[in-house]
Amino acid sequence: MSAHFTLSEARIAILGLGLMGGSLALALRGKCKALYAFDPDPETVTLACQQQIADRVSSNPVDILLESDMVILAAPVRGIMALIQRLPEMHPGTPVVLDLGSTKEQICRRMEALPPRFDPIGGHPMCGKETPGLSNAEAAIFEGAPFALTPLERTSSLARKLADQLVNAIGSSPIWLDPAMHDRWVAATSQLPYLLSISLALATPQEAAPMVGPGYRGATRLAASSVTMMVDTLTTNRENIIRAMGEFRSQLDKIESALHDPSAERLANMLHSSSAARKQIVEDQRSGVSP
Numbered sequence: 112m113s114a115h116f117t118l119s120e121a122r123i124a125i126l127g128l129g130l131m132g133g134s135l136a137l138a139l140r141g142k143c144k145a146l147y148a149f150d151p152d153p154e155t156v157t158l159a160c161q162q163q164i165a166d167r168v169s170s171n172p173v174d175i176l177l178e179s180d181m182v183i184l185a186a187p188v189r190g191i192m193a194l195i196q197r198l199p200e201m202h203p204g205t206p207v208v209l210d211l212g213s214t215k216e217q218i219c220r221r222m223e224a225l226p227p228r229f230d231p232i233g234g235h236p237m238c239g240k241e242t243p244g245l246s247n248a249e250a251a252i253f254e255g256a257p258f259a260l261t262p263l264e265r266t267s268s269l270a271r272k273l274a275d276q277l278v279n280a281i282g283s284s285p286i287w288l289d290p291a292m293h294d295r296w297v298a299a300t301s302q303l304p305y306l307l308s309i310s311l312a313l314a315t316p317q318e319a320a321p322m323v324g325p326g327y328r329g330a331t332r333l334a335a336s337s338v339t340m341m342v343d344t345l346t347t348n349r350e351n352i353i354r355a356m357g358e359f360r361s362q363l364d365k366i367e368s369a370l371h372d373p374s375a376e377r378l379a380n381m382l383h384s385s386s387a388a389r390k391q392i393v394e395d396q397r398s399g400v401s402p
Contacts, residue, residue: 124179132185133248147175233261254282298351
């Protein structure tokens with residue numbers, strides 16, 4: 112591929128047609144030269160064909176890899192690492208390889224071991240739904256969402272350009288950072304919220320069900336996420352998540368202490384501080400503040 116190669120000229124193969132891979136296929140239709148897709152599940156392949164998700168869909172990855180010059184790995188984290196290990200035997204060419212995994216350090220280390228003919232770059236769209244599968248895919252989930260890009264030392268300027276074009280084409284905002292920083296940040300912004308969601312679901316008395324309202328539904332929404340995906344995510348970012356849990360536990364202890372105080376002043380101050388902190392974080396995200 113020449114240095115002037117663009118997304119509109121790319122023949123893209125998406126490996127995995129779950130929620131993220133399927134949504135990306137929908138978002139990329141008409142924006143690249145050709146779009147191919149693979150999924151090991153025959154029912155998913157049938158649905159993808161019915162919905163005309165891509166120009167060609169197969170349950171055999173080799174069928175769609177041979178003609179591709181950009182490969183997107185859209186599986187749970189450990190599935191992505193397994194695909195990376197198999198890529199050299201499945202693809203004889205020199206493709207750009209982008210993954211969509213929700214943790215980056217282990218994936219990027221595995222990418223480093225790819226033969227030199229591959230041009231890898233890490234990625235993570237910060238969006239999604241708790242309902243998995245192709246049947247829940249929609250192109251709109253990427254619109255306005257941050258999309259982390261974590262280049263390796265070996266990542267070429269062409270791969271960077273193609274990844275940037277792809278992110279912008281689907282309506283997301285690229286955030287360039289290193290894999291270690293990515294994993295520290297998502298431990299706090301993505302994985303800890305999931306753990307809080309499941310903790311709340313487990314701590315709620317069943318007899319309280321008649322009093323469930325939108326606040327509870329919103330706070331526990333993430334508990335319905337794919338278990339396979341979340342086990343992979345949590346076990347490939349353990350240290351960062353444990354640190355984030357420690358910080359949260361410290362804040363919870365402070366709130367408990369304030370509740371024991373007969374005066375409501377400490378509690379009110381914490382509530383004001385938390386409101387201001389959230390407002391600032393959300394404003395920084397919307398304004399595109401990045402490292």
